[in-house]
Amino acid sequence: MQTSIPRILSGLGLGLLLPGLGHVLYGRRDKALYFGGLVLAAFVVGLWLGDWRVVSGQHFPLYLLAQCWLGLPVLAVLSLTSALRITTDIPYLDAGLLYTCVAGLLNLVVLVDLYEIHVKTAAAAAKPAGAIA
Amino acid sequence: MTLHAAQLAFLTLVSCLVYHALREDDLRHAASLGMRRFGSFAIIVVIAGAALQWFTRWL
Numbered sequence: 001m002q003t004s005i006p007r008i009l010s011g012l013g014l015g016l017l018l019p020g021l022g023h024v025l026y027g028r029r030d031k032a033l034y035f036g037g038l039v040l041a042a043f044v045v046g047l048w049l050g051d052w053r054v055v056s057g058q059h060f061p062l063y064l065l066a067q068c069w070l071g072l073p074v075l076a077v078l079s080l081t082s083a084l085r086i087t088t089d090i091p092y093l094d095a096g097l098l099y100t101c102v103a104g105l106l107n108l109v110v111l112v113d114l115y116e117i118h119v120k121t122a123a124a125a126a127k128p129a130g131a132i133a
Numbered sequence: 134m135t136l137h138a139a140q141l142a143f144l145t146l147v148s149c150l151v152y153h154a155l156r157e158d159d160l161r162h163a164a165s166l167g168m169r170r171f172g173s174f175a176i177i178v179v180i181a182g183a184a185l186q187w188f189t190r191w192l
Binding site: 034038041042098106109110112 | 136140151160164
């Protein structure tokens, strides 16, 4: 078993790559699926509302600061949609930006949950067997 | 109008579900609490919206 600090760092790194992936490292596959599903659903709905053009460093650099916390999905969308141009008015552009930014920031909250799981696990491991709380 | 409401509802639902999953270890319980919290919000928003619409019409 890995020691405490490298384990949480790798968990946070995995969580930054893909929402929920860090929870898998701590054996919480249910939470990984739950959080990953919710965050990615919000992200995909946001992309759909924004006509797949809301993740763009060229058009929305400030919004990208909030979206980038999703990691690989944002990189994938950036590379896939970089050729798309905004030529017409997108009716729900603001909603799409809001959704994708909320999804990115929610992943930060998910990482905080991972840290709390880490603290609980470390405390349980540090407690000697048979100790009375 | 309907799509605006659906957008708000979806984001509220996601937030409620995530919020309760952060506080609970049991995900079934967390999802149930999140849905109930979302339901309460929805009822309040619908009643407040209807009241506001009636009030502005009355004005």
